[in-house]
Amino acid sequence: MESSQLQQIPKKSLKNNVYFKITTIIIIVLLLLVPTAMVHNLIQEREQTQNQAIEEVSSKWAGAQTLVAPVLSIPYIKYVRETSKKDTTEKIVAVKDYIHILPDNLEITGTINPEKRNRGIYDIVVYNSKVEITGTFKALDFSALDILPQNIKLDKTEFVVGIDDLRGIEKQVELQWNNQQLFFNPGVSSTDVVASGINAAVLVDPLQKENYRFKLTLDLKGSQNLYFVPVGKVTDVKLNSSWPNPSFTGAFLPDSRSVAESGFKANWNVLHLNRNYPQMWTGSRFDLDASAFGIDLLLPVDNYQKAYRSVQYAILFIGFTFLVFFFIEVLNKVFIHPIQYILVGVALIVFYTLLLSISEHISFDLAFIVSALSTLLLIAGYVRAILKSSKLTLLLSAILVILYAFIFVIIQLQDYALLIGSIGIFVILALSMYFSRQIDWYNLNLSEKANKNE
Incomplete structure (x- = not known):
């Protein structure tokens, strides 16, 4: 990997750098809550516009x-x-x-x-x-x-x-x-x-x-x-x-x-x-x-209610994607810059604006597939460019496909959304604990692979 993507981290400061990276990721996630809230407001605004259209027609027809x-x-x-x-x-x-x-x-x-x-x-x-x-x-x-x-x-x-x-x-x-x-x-x-x-x-x-x-x-x-x-x-x-x-x-x-x-x-x-x-x-x-x-x-379908429900899982979606990125850093001894985290996070949020705008013209399910596929290809192409690894790109793409499928199922099964969501979060937590169980957080060495890729 080029030196702009991979950086050698001295052993002495490794512990502090890991904690600094975790803190940085948390701050980025919190900052991404701002555009997520803006998407919430956008959905409400579009729904209000629809209600105004209904009132306008009703005022000329009959209420x-x-x-x-x-x-x-x-x-x-x-x-x-x-x-x-x-x-x-x-x-x-x-x-x-x-x-x-x-x-x-x-x-x-x-x-x-x-x-x-x-x-x-x-x-x-x-x-x-x-x-x-x-x-x-x-x-x-x-x-x-x-x-x-x-x-x-x-x-x-x-x-x-x-x-x-x-x-x-x-x-x-x-x-x-x-x-x-x-x-x-x-x-x-x-x-x-x-x-x-x-x-x-x-x-x-x-x-x-x-x-x-x-x-x-x-x-x-x-x-x-x-x-x-x-x-x-x-x-x-x-x-x-x-x-x-x-x-x-x-x-x-x-x-x-x-x-x-x-x-x-x-x-x-x-x-x-x-x-x-x-x-x-x-x-x-x-x-x-x-x-x-x-x-x-x-x-037959209320697109705005479904879009609103999908946005409710945005923080989970972003958080888990960043967690996968962090594990890639730790397990493969590479360095992903915070700016790259931000760009991927913004791409994940743009998915919801795509979903909202496209669903106003076609069915919600088809709009979800188009928006998810577009976002997936964008992130996969970007990850391939910065990691230079087809294996890691396929891994991340598979995880995103599973996440999008998980959100889609929750939206469809409204009566069982809480049950399926709780089980899904439990599985995510279990997988995170499983893959991180053998990581020695005090003795990580990123320098060796960084040097090989420079």
């Missing part, structure tokens, strides 16, 4: 939708004591509040037709859906509320359907209320239950003993998520779609589901005993959204 359907909201007058701020006298004032009644039986059947939209290099999932809502309300009985009948404004009863983003409504919505056909109006009179939605004025009769039947069909579009709130005493939701990668989320999972390449089918059955609010109440006492459930139309 995630949550259906709260239906609720009967009936205004009533209640009397409360009010204290005057001027003379501290009390007086009785009339205040309008609302009675909210949920259906006895609720059946929802929906078909979701997803589409992929593009904003730059990013894919966004939007959907059109047709949702049919049927069910019944029990005959009205206000005895449990302790409200005088004359204070209840039955002629102002509203049939309310909560919809998060009203831009998603594509057609006029008609309501069949018993034998009547009614049309909806935008907005809601009370925000006790829902903040946004549509309403229809319906006729109710306190003397009627029969249940009220209702039916409506909703053509609704949205982005990525579609949720339902189980407002029925018995709520049955059936969904089907051609999307092959659904994520069933929320307060309840489907009672039955089937997922295939051609799409999915799912069925939820929720009882009023499964949620924490009654069938009838007054005011804004309860948060219905906490019981929402539904689907998330996931994209």
Whole structure:
């Protein structure tokens, strides 16, 4: 090896030089944490850019939708004591509040037709859906509320359907209320239950003993998520779609589901005993959204999450590569300059930027292979140039291949990442202890081979 790569180290200072080299390597590893953190930030920035693209498309299409359907909201007058701020006298004032009644039986059947939209290099999932809502309300009985009948404004009863983003409504919505056909109006009179939605004025009769039947069909579009709130005493939701990668989320999972390449089918059955609010109440006492459930139309691969997980092992990757370099120095009595350590470390970090940028255009697995192969060839060529040894180059290349394969397996096996990672670190430690077991750290001699290679 040329004198610029190999240096003769006097015996007297050998001990100090070994410790100095170890200290130098540790400092280099710590310094490389700075660009590693920059890669972390870059991944987060790209992910944020993707989220902004999703929000931009959603703002022009329609956002995630949550259906709260239906609720009967009936205004009533209640009397409360009010204290005057001027003379501290009390007086009785009339205040309008609302009675909210949920259906006895609720059946929802929906078909979701997803589409992929593009904003730059990013894919966004939007959907059109047709949702049919049927069910019944029990005959009205206000005895449990302790409200005088004359204070209840039955002629102002509203049939309310909560919809998060009203831009998603594509057609006029008609309501069949018993034998009547009614049309909806935008907005809601009370925000006790829902903040946004549509309403229809319906006729109710306190003397009627029969249940009220209702039916409506909703053509609704949205982005990525579609949720339902189980407002029925018995709520049955059936969904089907051609999307092959659904994520069933929320307060309840489907009672039955089937997922295939051609799409999915799912069925939820929720009882009023499964949620924490009654069938009838007054005011804004309860948060219905906490019981929402539904689907998330996931994209097949989240490249940023996988890239982020791979970067988490960067310090292990760099540290072990440097450890191999150090053992090569010790066992083969050569000297590798700290600058050469730094260049190899930077190459290892550039792998992650390659992985991130390439995975935005092709599949993550293929991007990983391309990035790993490029980095491997770069480091192997550099090691061959500085060590002048094909044997050592092949050894280091084989170790890097094993490391990249190890990281790739961990990324794929998300549920077992901790187990596989722990076993891998244990094996690395065991191999390091095995190959260093016979090294006499106080009597190393690098000078002989250095002289031969000069």
